[in-house]
Amino acid sequence: MKIGYPCINESLDCTSSRTFRLASYTEERLIETVEQNLACLRRILEYNVQHGLLFFRLTSGLVPFASHEVNKYNWQEHFKMTFRRLGSYIRNNNMRISMHPDQFVVLNSPNEQTVKNSIAELVYQGSVLDLMGLDTTAKLQIHGGGAYGDKASALSRFSEVYHTMLPDAVKARLCVENDDRTYSLRDCLYLHDLTGMPIIFDNLHHECVNNGEPMREAVEMAAATWQPERDGILMMDYSSQALGERKGRHTQSIQEQLFHDFLIETEGLDMDIMLEIKDKEDSALKALKLAQALGRA
DNA sequence: GCGTGTCAAGACCTC
DNA sequence: GAGGTCTTGACACGC
Numbered sequence: 001m002k003i004g005y006p007c008i009n010e011s012l013d014c015t016s017s018r019t020f021r022l023a024s025y026t027e028e029r030l031i032e033t034v035e036q037n038l039a040c041l042r043r044i045l046e047y048n049v050q051h052g053l054l055f056f057r058l059t060s061g062l063v064p065f066a067s068h069e070v071n072k073y074n075w076q077e078h079f080k081m082t083f084r085r086l087g088s089y090i091r092n093n094n095m096r097i098s099m100h101p102d103q104f105v106v107l108n109s110p111n112e113q114t115v116k117n118s119i120a121e122l123v124y125q126g127s128v129l130d131l132m133g134l135d136t137t138a139k140l141q142i143h144g145g146g147a148y149g150d151k152a153s154a155l156s157r158f159s160e161v162y163h164t165m166l167p168d169a170v171k172a173r174l175c176v177e178n179d180d181r182t183y184s185l186r187d188c189l190y191l192h193d194l195t196g197m198p199i200i201f202d203n204l205h206h207e208c209v210n211n212g213e214p215m216r217e218a219v220e221m222a223a224a225t226w227q228p229e230r231d232g233i234l235m236m237d238y239s240s241q242a243l244g245e246r247k248g249r250h251t252q253s254i255q256e257q258l259f260h261d262f263l264i265e266t267e268g269l270d271m272d273i274m275l276e277i278k279d280k281e282d283s284a285l286k287a288l289k290l291a292q293a294l295g296r297a
Numbered sequence: 298g299c300g301t302g303t304c305a306a307g308a309c310c311t312c
Numbered sequence: 313g314a315g316g317t318c319t320t321g322a323c324a325c326g327c
Contacts, residue, residue, distance in 0.1 A: 008321080021323065022305060061321090068305060103319085104306035117306065146308050182308090246318090 001297045002096050002272040004055025005284040009047055014040035017061030025065060027073050034075060037062050038082050045089055052297075053284050055096045055235075055272045060121075062128060067120040076131060087132025096272050097138040098200075098235060099125045106145040107166075108158040115161055122170045129173060136172045137232030141200050144176060144183030144191065155187065159194040172230075175200045177237065178222075180208040180248040185218055189225070198226045202237040203262065204276075208248045216265050223269060234271040238262065238287075250276055254283035260290050267294075 008015065016037045020029055041062065048056055065071045090097060105118040122140060129138045147154050162171070176192070177200040178185045185206055188199045201222035203215065213221065223234040240258045242249040254277050273291075277283040291297035 015322080017321075019304090019322065021303090024324090065305075070305090102306085103308075106307060109307075111307090114307070121306085148308090249319095 001270060001291055002053075002055040003275065003284055003288045003291055003297055004048070004053050004057070004096070004272070005275050005277070005280045006057035006100070007059040008280055009044045010280050010282070012040070012043055012047060014043060016041040016044060017059040019061055019064040022065065022068070022070065025070050030064060030071065030073055030075065031078065034063050034079060035082075038079065038086065042086060042089070045086070045093075045095070047281070048095065049089075049093045051281070051285060052288055053281065054094060055098075055274055057098045057100055057274060058128065060099060060101055060125060063124065066124040067117065076127060080131060083128065083131035084133060087134055090132060090134060096232070096235070097129065097132075097134055098141055098274070099129065099139075100141045101125055103143075105142055107142070107161045108145040108148075108154045110148060110157075115165070119161075119165060119170070122174070123167060126167075126170045126173050130169060136230055138173065139175045139198075139200070139231070139235060140170065140173045141175050141177050141235070143179045144187060147182050151182070151187070155190060155194070158191060162195045162197075171195075171197075175231075175235070177202055178205050178209070180205040182209075184209045184211060185213060185221065186211045189221060192225045198222075198231045198234075200235050200237065202239075202276075204237075204239040204241065204248065204250070207241070215262070216269075219266050219269055219271070223271065232272075234269075235274065236271050237274045237276045239276040250278060252278045254279075254286050256286055256290060259287055260294075263291060263294050263296055 018033050018036055063075055101121050105121050106114055107118055109115050125140055175198045176188050178188050192199055199222040206218050226234050239250045240255050242251045275284045275287050
């Protein structure tokens, strides 16, 4: 089991998602920003290795405006060697990597342009992992999308786009994650049947929307959608409810007893866990200790 | 130097 | 149809 956190390291004084305004786009600005982002990413990865955190989500913002039409620059070629070195470092240290395109990536949107933009974004993020030379156990994680008042049609639209429009390089990495209001684990299992995509399981979302599956059973069902030789073991997002806040809101800091209970409940199941918790590596380090104490990591 | 309105992109809810 | 919310870090302007 590997433990990790997403995108941002709060102990370091750099960010790997520096950006700028579209209005101030220039090639020079792009190159300079990507250079800084990749240098910071290197530092974050080194921190992670030093601290035993071997699961990490790369930020979507590594290359600003990567899938925007304004960006005609061949950054892939320009940064080829840097990406390759980062990838070697990741592989040599046996780290697991994911990326999570954000809310704007909606494959089942009725709006054709939205679908096109979404695919372009997936191609960009997949190409980052490709340039790093990572195998297909490095994943792209998206949600089901909108329901548009007719979830059955939305699900089949997803499947159609998947089969007719997505490049193989994206399909090899794409996963679907259960969300906290529309697409439950059951819906994701249906999408898995239609496409073969593995399911990234989110325990807090499952608490928000489910069909009565107990937690351990839910984890087992999601894990069964992963083909070990192609996909690796189950990836999951772990969080717990922020007390007194809106349902589904992530806690500020890990509630250690709850995480301990979750590990006990899932004893014997192998998975990599991403702590989706606001204080980032701080909670991930606490989680790692708890997992190590139970002989899980 | 600091505070704050705004930022490429979507969906959904309320009014 | 307009506007707010979700979520959310960082830019960039104004003071």
